Amino acid sequence: MAVARTRSVALVGVTGSCVEVEADVGNGLAGIHLIGLPDAALSEARERVRSALVNSHFPWPDARITVSLFPASVPKRGSQFDLAIAMAILGAAGVVPVAGVAAPFFLGELGLDGRLRPVRGVLPSVLSAAKQGDDVTVVVPAANAAEAALVPGVRVVPAPDLRRLVEWLRAGEFPPCPSPDPGPSPSGYPGEGFGESGRTGRADGRAGPGESGHTGRADGRAGPGESGHTGRADGRARSGEPGRTSPVDGHAGLDAEARAAFGQTGHPQPSPALHMATGVRPDVDLSDVVGQPMARRALEICAAGNHNLWMLGPPGTGKTLLAERLPTLLPDLELDHALEVTAIHSVAGALPPDSPMVFRPPFISPHHTATAAAIVGGGSSVVRPGAVSLAHRGILFMDEAPEFPSHVLDSLRQPLESGQVTVSRSAGSVTFPARFILVLAANPCPCAQPRDKGGGCQCSPKVRRRYLGRLSGPLLDRIDMKVTVARSSRRELMADRQFVETSETVAARVREARLRAAERLAGTPWRTNAEIPSAALHSRFRPSDAAMKPMTSCLDSGSLSARGLDRVVRVAWTLADLAGKARPDENETSAALALWLGLDP
Known part of the structure; x- marks a missing residue:
């Protein structure tokens, strides 16, 4: 019996910290003890790990097992430590070589039968692991492999179950293993199984020991990106600037093999799967909106400069229609922005399995019954990003804005100024990025009936002022453009049809x-x-x-x-x-x- 060590990652918000997992199997009353500030979900890992080992036909040590998570001062939450705990125990019990589990990072939740289940926050976890050295190996569930492979310079090992992983460690190498097809890749190429030849288990596209060109990605290529990406809309380097690095990961770019995924300009090629990750319907176009030339112009200005917009008008005038078409005018996310957005959606559990990277600006439209915690982020034990962070580098659309509680609307004031939001709880504070385009839509009064042309509005001026007064002055002061959307006559609708432009035409001007x-x-x-x-x-x-x-x-x-x-x-x-x-x-x-x-x- 000995002490075995391995590594994992603890997430606080979208920031990861390296955690050393130690296991000691020694004399004493049989049982397993977890120390190092675990939460309730992590404390339950002892039962999952025991069942996974027994059902994978590995002996459970009939001794006192102590598992320590270092540093003890960092809170550890969630089930992604299951695999690291299991490997440390197996190493201490002599089932696998102690040296074989010391260097890799292990991420994943264990099923009772030994299967590895996907977890949240794999991308920010692997980004944090990549900072620990030049040659980093990360073992993840097969379902998270495509997401983990987005990080350059990291050897990604997709593992389907505990028994297969132990066999690889005993053999001293990580051979290719079959896993389910996660679906189409972000670049639009069909996804293929991990078990096929011609791929590597590394994110950089190089074959590891015992591998025959096996990658951790479903499409057989390295994660999208290119070395030295400049972060410019035209893909050219700025004067005096060799290349931008990601604010999330600090890497200059991704693998050169994935240039096809981003084209020659450094922007990704869209695929239908991306709409699931961004909330944008693929069938909408700005040409659908007729009779509102001023509002369409405001939308173009909003997209060109990332400005906030407030639309005021009676129902049926196209406010929601306009807001839903704003994403069609925005360009694809640049590399570092795409990594930021993907990391946030991964932590929130909002990343679809068939779209491991978010390429399009997100479109988030919360219901007016949403609480302040749902908008800015929160949670009692685990702090999750709210709508303002999920809309990072995208659009936050608040339809029927006066129906939101006043304190919820006012909670947007600080993120609009700073581009980030800090959620403070008794256990600590978590900061999420929150730089978004705010689009508000409101009716002029509660009844929303027109006041002119024989309309039936019976609201008094006091009622109208009280209704719109829920949008406070400090909030409206942060809105760049305020547009009145009026009802159009039949003649106006017919006349405006010849001036309507498609989203593609307007988006070209926005790009310029x-x-x-x-x-x-x-x-x-x-x-x-x-x-x-x-x-x-x-x-x-x-x-x-x-x-x-x-x-x-x-x-x-x-x-x-x-x-x-x-x-x-x-x-x-x-x-x-x-x-x-x-x-x-x-x-x-x-x-x-x-x-x-x-x-x-």
Whole structure:
């Protein structure tokens, strides 16, 4: 009997910490004892591990077993430690070589029959494991292999069950093993089984010991990405910037073998499976919306600069229709952004098995009965990301916004400013990224009946003010554009049909505008106009005095706040990008000011 050590990862939010799992099998009263701040789910691992070992035909040590999870000060939650605990016990009992289980990271939940079941948060866990050295091996359930293989430089071993894994460790190598087909790959190529030849068990596409070109991915290729990705919309490197690294993982890019998944520009090729991960319907198009030219224009500006939008109007005018088509105007996520979004959705358990990486901007639309914890994140024992984090790098659409409780709406104020949200509980604080486009839609009154043209609205001015008053002033101050969506007559609908454009046409203009912004922001950490901080807006990116004149007059009259001034300037830059101008002039600033005030520009 001896002490065996292996490694796993503890997740706190989307950040992982390396955990050393030690097992000691020694003299004493027979039993298993877990120490190291485990939660209830982890404390139940003793029963799962025992049943998995016995049903896999391995002897259970008739001795005192002590399992320690180091560091003890880090909270350990969930069932992903099952496999690491089992391997440490088997190593201490002499079933597998102690040296064979010391270096790899083991992630996965054990079934009572010894099968490995998928767990949440594999991508951020593997990202954290990759930081521990140059040659890292991670053993994951076969169902999580495609997600784990997105991380470069990590040897991913997909294991179907405990018995097969023990056989590999006894043999001193990780040969290929068959596993179920997880479905189509993100790049649109059909998924194939892990047991076929021509693949490797490594994320970098190289064969490991005893392997014959077997990869951990269902499509037979390394995770999507390319080395030295610049993070630019056009895929070119910025001046003085050799290449961007991911804020989540700190890696410069992914494997070169996956260039086909992202094309030559560094953007992924869409597939039908992606719509499951983003909540976007594949059959919607901006040309479906007729009779609202101003709202369609506002949507284009919103997509070009990542600006927030509020639409006010009676029911049936197309507010929800417009919001659902905003994702069709946005470009695909860049590599580092795709990793961020995928990590969040993996932790939340919202990552579909047939789409291991989220390529499209998410579209999240919570119901108006959602609580503050559901919106910003929370949980009593395990803190989960909320809607603002699930909408990171995408869109958060709040339909019927005045129906949300006021405190829920006001909880959006801090994430809108900082781009992240910190959830504090007695056990500690967890910070999730939350940089999203906020789209609000509201009826003008509770009855939502028109007041003109013989409408039947009976709401008093006091009732209307109280209804819209649920959207507080500080929240509306953070909305870049406010658009009134009115009902259209039959003549207006017929006349507008000849001016309707498809999403593809508008998205092309959005891409061009984002390219101009990317060139202007080269050498800075910002990519869109909405991200430019106030200090830079009033120094390097300050419009001319003539262009600032409409805004300064509103500042003097008190109708424009200092925060509102910043947001008007950002929208003005986006209007200039859409118009192909080098800098915004008075036309752009006046139009941006009208959009912020809710007037027709």
